[in-house]
Amino acid sequence: MRVIILGSGSYSGTPRPLCNCENCVRARKYPQYMRTRFSVFIPEIKALVDPSPDLHYHLKHLNMDVKKVFITHAHFDHIAGLPELQIFRGIKFYSHEYAVNIAKHLQELFLGGRDWKYIPLEFNRWYDFGFRVYHFPTVHQPIEFAGGFVIEIGKNRIAITGDTGPEILNDENAIEVMRGVDLLIAEMTRKQSIPGTHLGVEDAIKLAQKVEAKKIVFAHISHSNYTQEKLEDIVRDYGYIIARDFTYVEI
Numbered sequence: 001m002r003v004i005i006l007g008s009g010s011y012s013g014t015p016r017p018l019c020n021c022e023n024c025v026r027a028r029k030y031p032q033y034m035r036t037r038f039s040v041f042i043p044e045i046k047a048l049v050d051p052s053p054d055l056h057y058h059l060k061h062l063n064m065d066v067k068k069v070f071i072t073h074a075h076f077d078h079i080a081g082l083p084e085l086q087i088f089r090g091i092k093f094y095s096h097e098y099a100v101n102i103a104k105h106l107q108e109l110f111l112g113g114r115d116w117k118y119i120p121l122e123f124n125r126w127y128d129f130g131f132r133v134y135h136f137p138t139v140h141q142p143i144e145f146a147g148g149f150v151i152e153i154g155k156n157r158i159a160i161t162g163d164t165g166p167e168i169l170n171d172e173n174a175i176e177v178m179r180g181v182d183l184l185i186a187e188m189t190r191k192q193s194i195p196g197t198h199l200g201v202e203d204a205i206k207l208a209q210k211v212e213a214k215k216i217v218f219a220h221i222s223h224s225n226y227t228q229e230k231l232e233d234i235v236r237d238y239g240y241i242i243a244r245d246f247t248y249v250e251i
């Protein structure tokens, strides 16, 4: 089964306008260093995780039908591309009630009537929709309702942390539900963790070691993080993957 990291960047993307850091300068010159905003696609169930503001660019290259949309949380970089889904019929949205209501509002505001369905998920329980899904909460201030997912499709389990502070390292429940998954996609926003908000490099690696997934990919990488090559050097001995845009992962 294949999973595609459509966007590997964080909220401002790389390059960020007017920024002259090493990552932004290089990304302007060489497009392979660009990072669009975080998004994932799971072709097996036609599922998009997080309709990012770069969704039009993602869909243009992906060229696949979207039937399900999971939303980790209702921050701009994870939900603002929702109106780009206008070309698809019969989409089902899955997230905590808070994000689902914002998704519905964006649809009504920009698109009017659609045959889309909104399925609010309570945190910390399994749902069975033909595939299984578990939505666990994360600490990600200032938003109150943010979370990650474990999605089980046949024998394959995929965990996506969403945006999370380093508090996830002490969240026994989240670690337990992610433990041993076939693929963990974890955020690694900055060089250093921001308590209550984002994971830095060291804590993202600590999380990966606790979860012991069969494959581990780091994404949601800020322009202010290390370069792609430096990050690859740091995780090389562990066998982890640093996502670029459109990284294909086979599980």
Ligand SMILES: [Zn+2]
Residues within 6 Å of the ligand: 010, 011, 038, 075, 077, 078, 163, 220
């Ligand atoms: Zn984000």
Ligand SMILES: [Zn+2]
Residues within 6 Å of the ligand: 015, 016, 019, 020, 021, 022, 023, 024, 025, 223, 224
């Ligand atoms: Zn920059």
Ligand SMILES: [Zn+2]
Residues within 6 Å of the ligand: 073, 075, 140, 163
């Ligand atoms: Zn966020």
